[in-house]
Amino acid sequence: MKLTRRSFLSSSIAAAATMATGNALSFFKDTGADHRGISTPSVPTDGRPILIQGATILSMDSKTGDFESGDILIEGSKISRISRSITAPGAHVIDGRGRIAIPGFVDTHRHAWEGQLRRINPNSADLMNYIAGTHGSFATKYRPGDMYVGNLITALGAIDAGITTIIDNSHNSRSLDHARSAVDALTDAGIRAVHAPGAPLAGSWDKDRWYDDLAKLKAERFSGKDGLLTMAMMTSPDRDQWAVGRKLGLPLVTEFFGKEMSAMLPAFLRDGLLGPDNIFNHCTDLTEEAWQIIRKAGVQVDVCPRSDTHWALGGGMFGYQAAIDHGIKPGFSVDNESAYSGDMFAEMRAALYLQRSAGQAQRVAKDPHAPAPVRMRELLEAATINGAAVAHLDKITGSLTEGKQADLVLINTNDINLYPSNNALGTVVGAAERSNVETVIIGGRVRKHGGKLVGLDMAKLHRATEESRAYLFKSVGYDKGVLAEDFGLRQ
Numbered sequence: 001m002k003l004t005r006r007s008f009l010s011s012s013i014a015a016a017a018t019m020a021t022g023n024a025l026s027f028f029k030d031t032g033a034d035h036r037g038i039s040t041p042s043v044p045t046d047g048r049p050i051l052i053q054g055a056t057i058l059s060m061d062s063k064t065g066d067f068e069s070g071d072i073l074i075e076g077s078k079i080s081r082i083s084r085s086i087t088a089p090g091a092h093v094i095d096g097r098g099r100i101a102i103p104g105f106v107d108t109h110r111h112a113w114e115g116q117l118r119r120i121n122p123n124s125a126d127l128m129n130y131i132a133g134t135h136g137s138f139a140t141k142y143r144p145g146d147m148y149v150g151n152l153i154t155a156l157g158a159i160d161a162g163i164t165t166i167i168d169n170s171h172n173s174r175s176l177d178h179a180r181s182a183v184d185a186l187t188d189a190g191i192r193a194v195h196a197p198g199a200p201l202a203g204s205w206d207k208d209r210w211y212d213d214l215a216k217l218k219a220e221r222f223s224g225k226d227g228l229l230t231m232a233m234m235t236s237p238d239r240d241q242w243a244v245g246r247k248l249g250l251p252l253v254t255e256f257f258g259k260e261m262s263a264m265l266p267a268f269l270r271d272g273l274l275g276p277d278n279i280f281n282h283c284t285d286l287t288e289e290a291w292q293i294i295r296k297a298g299v300q301v302d303v304c305p306r307s308d309t310h311w312a313l314g315g316g317m318f319g320y321q322a323a324i325d326h327g328i329k330p331g332f333s334v335d336n337e338s339a340y341s342g343d344m345f346a347e348m349r350a351a352l353y354l355q356r357s358a359g360q361a362q363r364v365a366k367d368p369h370a371p372a373p374v375r376m377r378e379l380l381e382a383a384t385i386n387g388a389a390v391a392h393l394d395k396i397t398g399s400l401t402e403g404k405q406a407d408l409v410l411i412n413t414n415d416i417n418l419y420p421s422n423n424a425l426g427t428v429v430g431a432a433e434r435s436n437v438e439t440v441i442i443g444g445r446v447r448k449h450g451g452k453l454v455g456l457d458m459a460k461l462h463r464a465t466e467e468s469r470a471y472l473f474k475s476v477g478y479d480k481g482v483l484a485e486d487f488g489l490r491q
């Protein structure tokens with residue numbers, strides 16, 4: 001059966017309706033709004049396999065290899081076969097001709113709760129100014145429902161742009177209900193996510209209950225093995241917090257940069273406190289000793305091509321080359337959307353030109369240590385399989401591999417900005433954008449089809465978002481409007 005857009009949509013809407021749940025409505029009582037049902041994960045078929053036919057395949061798996069033209073068979077949540085030609089009678093067929101199939105992008109560090117604050121402070125140039133526009137102001141007023149709205153906008157925007165996995169660095173987890181709402185939104189969006197609740201930076205919150213609440217959240221929402229969501233803990237570089245996270249079996253996510261934090265690492269290493277369960281964001285301006293310790297301990301590293309440039313955490317130059325020079329393959333992360341867009345295409349391009357700019361300048365100056373110009377494949381690896389490794393999910397996602405979860409993206413090269421596609425990696429890394437993301441599949445479920453998100457009630461999303469923004473803006477007295485040159489408010 002051919003999967004037409006019409007038949008697909010009607011079946012998925014019917015399926016979505018039967019999946020609607022109301023068990024978490026009490027979490028939003030303080031917002032006066034019931035936001036569940038804005039988006040519901042869709043069931044793509046009536047249990048039949050999905051067959052993608054005739055796509056150019058960039059698998060990001062050396063064993064699978066790449067195909068100029070190949071087929072991908074999806075059964076249940078998994079990729080069951082990848083081959084030049086597959087026959088699967090009765091499967092729903094998606095025409096892959098003129099499309100490039102890639103693994104879904106993995107964004108290794110996103111503060112999803114900030115979704116409704118998109119581009120509120122675009123000229124912000126340093127960390128304190130970013131904090132004034134988020135943590136020091138709006139964040140202190142967030143209700144559980146606002147967490148829901150922010151996370152939902154972020155997750156849906158990510159899926160729309162082909163990001164199928166995020167590590168949700170949720171550093172506004174003011175209470176257990178705030179965390180529950182963030183998780184609800186990730187669930188409703190249908191994204192794969194590692195949810196990492198973290199301490200707010202300002203305002204009052206349930207600090208005394210934090211560790212107990214983490215344990216409760218884990219037992220309540222993360223006790224099963226299946227599903228798209230796993231849990232981590234967002235932490236400071238702090239022995240007590242790491243001990244709590246490790247007792248709960250949670251990976252430890254830490255914003256890590258600069259000489260001062262670098263100087264903490266020798267003692268951490270000596271005391272056996274560093275390992276692959278540490279995930280360090282940014283890693284800018286680290287000392288040589290710190291890089292060697294990170295490598296030795298197997299700490300996971302992600303770098304932020306735009307964020308590190310925008311706000312200069314550490315030295316203002318992102319840590320990609322430094323990581324590569326130390327034998328570490330970092331993931332890429334968007335960080336947040338308070339100043340720029342949320343897509344991985346922009347991260348890959350920013351990384352490409354930052355690395356090349358620095359390297360070309362060295363070459364022109366005849367520096368014998370100038371790094372080789374980064375290549376398209378390396379950038380796509382960072383945005384997919386290397387990110388999956390950072391998230392501890394590379395066994396199940398990050399590449400197109402038989403037996404892995406079916407998390408993949410089809411990019412339409414017939415679109416006028418991509419046609420004719422003479423080089424697949426060049427098309428994806430150097431030219432594609434969100435509007436070319438035609439199909440997104442996560443865990444075997446089609447979440448974007450025919451260039452549109454499936455199962456999204458946009459009118460309801462607008463209403464929920466307007467309510468949240470109106471409340472947050474009023475609460476902190478923000479009235480600058482869409483033509484503001486600067487954020488203005490002080491902490």
Ligand SMILES: [Zn+2]
Nearest residue numbers: 169255281335
């Ligand atoms: Zn961050």
